[in-house]
Amino acid sequence: MKDTKSRMNFRVATLVIMSILALSLTIAVDAHMPGAKPLPDFELTPIVINDGETKMEITIEEVGKYHGDICVCGCCAFRATQLGISQIWEDEVPARDDIKIISRLPTPGSKDCFQYITGTGHGLETNTKGEYKMILSDGTVVTNMTKKNLKKLSKHASIDYFRFDVCRISTGECFEVTVKEQVFTDGYFELRKKVKFGIPENATSEEKALFKSDWETIRERFLTSPDWQLFDGVEEPEEENDVSGGAIFFSILVIGSFLLVSLVYRKRS
Amino acid sequence: MAEKNNFAMICIAILGLVTVAFGLADILVSAVGDGTGLSILEIPGDMFRGGWGGFIVLFAGLFYLSGCKNVAEVHNASKVAMGSVLIWIMAGTDIFAMITESIPGGEDGPWFNSLSGFLGTYAPPYAPAIFLLPFSLVVVYYILKQERTK
Structure with missing residues (x-):
């Protein structure tokens, strides 16, 4: 018994x-991505905002800690906010309660990042709060931001979901950040659907390995690439001309040619 | 006189070795398909300028090496001169490309380039043939001088 x-x-x-x-x-x-490679070497400047009287710097590491990992969506959201702020506020430091972010990406990583920046997330102690809204491409306003619901909504995620509006509430000025298609590897979203949701069928172990490597590549791009390679509408900065180097070579060229010609004529005469 | 010839032989041999190395580097970099640069030196990676041009530079080096032993002899002198001519072809086209590129103002720009844009076109990095150009001129000058003193 x-x-x-x-x-x-x-x-x-x-x-x-x-x-x-x-x-x-x-x-x-x-x-997250189990077994993913460690983060590459990267240098991302922090997002600087004024939280009431306090000036604060938000780093990607802090956002990653809040979310639990530095993931593709988190990195993308961080870079998008950085770009939006630089486009609208330029050299000014924005006040947190003047920032409004509208995201079309229903993923926990981007949500946690935007909530951390705007101070609207759970467990954040802030002096002021900005605004964060999730509005899907079809106009649906997402109010239930639980992980379960976001997972359901992100099932058919594509490049069209990677669009964010960063707005200045006081002036109503907005900048739409759109991620370039080439940031994502070919067939990434189809593979994601297969691996994460088993649509249209479960992924094979090779497909899972490929998805992991693609995911790492995309995260690396978001961490290390310049804005013009990641987002639409950002012009590639022009390389500054090395005028002095060019002037030295041009002078050598002119003097050299002159000497050569004079040498030839001197020999003839 | 023999000492002078030995010195010339060593100099031309060194120039030949460096030229061969540059030629091989051009070909290898083109085979990989991606141009590479080391501050002021740029090895082109395209098939025409890097690959075909690499062969020309390589053969210039081989001409130098095969003609360096007794440069006073007319056949060897002509090989060395031939090597120099090959270098001039490569460096000349590079410089000509620079000159033509420096004058217009760019795709969406004005007709004529700005002064900084103009000078900027001549800025480093340069292809290996440009670095070899002054030495190739000195070598030919030496050969011509020797021929005249004969």
């Missing part, structure tokens, strides 16, 4: 442990 009871207890305990392990694994796969 005692033996049967202890066996039963053992089975229940095993079941509970297995369930917890399975659940934790699901969460990990859902939010």
Whole structure:
């Protein structure tokens, strides 16, 4: 009798442990990329804002810590906000409560990033708060921003979802940040659908490995590429001419040609 | 006189080795397909300028090496002169490209370039043939001088 009871207890305990392990694994796969390479070397300047009287610098590391990982969507949201702020406020430091962000990307990574910047996220102690809205491409305003709902909404995510409006509330001025298609690898969104949602069928182990490598590549691009390579409407900065180097070479060329010609004429005469 | 010839041989041999190295670098970089630059030196990576041009530079180097032993002899002198001519072809086209590029103001710009744009076109980095050009001129000057003193 005692033996049967202890066996039963053992089975229940095993079941509970297995369930917890399975659940934790699901969460990990859902939010982040298990087994992803460590972050590449990168230098991203922080986003500087005024939170009331306090000037604060928000780094990508802080955003990553808040979200749990530095992921593709988080990096994209961070870079998009940086660009939007630089386009609208230029050299000014924006006040947090003057920033409004409208995102079309329903993913937890981008949501946590935007909420962290605008100070609208859970567990954030801020003096002021900006505005953050999630409005899908079809005009649907997302109010339920739970991980489960965002996962459902992001099922058919494509390049069209990677658009964000960064606005200055006081003036009504907005800048639309649109991610360039070439930032994503070929077939990335189809692969994502397969790997994350099993649509139209479950991904093979090769496809899962390919998705992981694509995900790492895209994250690296968001961390290391300049704005003009990532976003539409940003012009490539013109390279500054090395005038002195050019002048030296041009002088050598002119003097050299003159000497050569004079040498030839001198020999003839 | 023999000492002078030895010195000339060493100089032309060094020039030949450097030229061969540049030629091989041109060909290898073109085979990889991506141009590469080391501050003031730029090795072109396209098939025409890098690949075909690399062969020309390589053969210039081989001409130098095969003619360096007794440059006073007319056949060797002509090989060295031939090597120099090949360098002039490459460097000449590079410089001509620079000159033509420096005058107009660019695709969407004005007809004529600005002064800084004009001078900027002549800024480094340069292809290997440009670096070899002054030495190739000195070598030919030396050969001509020797021929006249004979």
